[in-house]
Amino acid sequence: MRNVVLGFLGTTLDMGRKRKWRPSISLVMHDDFHVDRLELLYDENFHRLAHQVKQEIEALSPDTEVLLQTLNLSDPWDFQEVYGKLFDFARNYGFDEDREQYHIHLTTGTHVAQICWFLLAESRHIPARLIQTGPPRSDDPQPSYGIIDLDLSRYNLLQHRFDQLSREYGDQLKGGIDTRNPAYNALIDRIELVAGNSDEPILLLGETGTGKTELAERIYNLKLDRRRVKGRMVHINCATLNSANAMASLFGQRRSYTGQAGSERGGLLREADGGVLFLDEIDELDLKGQAILLHAIESGRFYPLGSDHEVSSRFQVIAGANRDLRSLSADGLFRPDLLARLSMWRFTLPPLRERREDIEINLAYELARSEGNLGSQTGFNADARAAYLRFASDPATPWPGNFRDFGASIRRLCTLAPRGRITRAMVDEEIATLQRHWHGSTKDSDARLVASVLGAAAQDLDPFDLVQLAEVIRCCRQSASLSAAGRALFAVSRAKRTSTNDADRLRKYLARFDLDWDRVSPL
Known part of the structure; x- marks a missing residue:
């Protein structure tokens, strides 16, 4: 393999005026x-020096072929000119990596030229390693040199440090919890990449209690660590922006707007300047508020109430929603243009019932958090811990409030624990409390769901039919077609039947209540 070196003629160093080393x-x-x-690249104004250096190299090393390449630069410190001409040189070179190994000599040329060489080598426009030379040291009469290979995969220690840093950022987004759910871990890895490399809005979707607010705060802290933001994070609950004072809180107001002393306000958007604006429960914001907010997000400019002059505020956006914004948009309840602006990076946080393998580690996390809040250590008796984990991990346990329900349950147990020990009797009582609460909430939600479809006729249903029909409606709204809903509802009994027409079976069930697919299908 032949060694080929590319570099600039050193118009000062290669003259050897200041020191003998060239x-x-x-x-x-x-x-x-x-x-x-x-191959020496040189400006034609240094034609004589280039040929002198060529002759001296050939005298020292007759086997070395020296090629002089003219590269005229009107300003060797102009990045655009230098990079453009080196890029053209690389594109027209004709590298033969099967027979030749290429090196770029970084010691000569301006600092701008050195940066351009590096960028072209790092992007593989020039398939070369970097070589740096230096004068003889006091303990060695020979000139020094060092070779740098930009293929970082060859440097296991460096790669290990990069991987370790990525894991640290992932742990930061997970709140230090060693989660085991593969889907959730993959989601966090993707969010880490997006938060560290993009300033575009991030949309966090998921049921209530899945941790959207906590994750938004961790994303902000990661951006702060990565120096993508400098300001603070301003948390706005959009459900509160429909009141009379909401616009003043959001956009600020001038004193002239009210005429009252002390009424001038800067507004939350200005407080978010240089930082992150977290729009929590953005699905609760009315259409008027959405329109005003969209303009502020896109332009970074808005009018405080009572002002004739726009003010500016540049911020990054994280938005959270419990409901499907696409369905709301289809119903005319959410602006499509705002949805498009927020949806470049959208992440749906899985509910607790889909993360059963993370329950035990989250139990330890909640115990530690309760210890910090209560100032005393609390633990489970062995049988109590086993009973609670068995209940919490059971597929039949719905956890409708997700981690909010789970965390509240642990805090109740820790608060009521005598002498810092949670007993089996306490666990049994807590389980009964959760089940009563969920049953009442589920019953009310079932009634509301069925009434939204049947209207007043829902009052004539038996409780058994009410619960069953509500579950069927939910399944239909989560399915793309009548056949898909039928397959989901009759998956177990299908194997025992001679006929497998699930769609027809579901159609007949709905007909009992004078319903069809159009009335219960996704919006």
């Missing part, structure tokens, strides 16, 4: 690094 010539003075071809 970098281009020193390239051929190493017994352990033979240069088969040296």
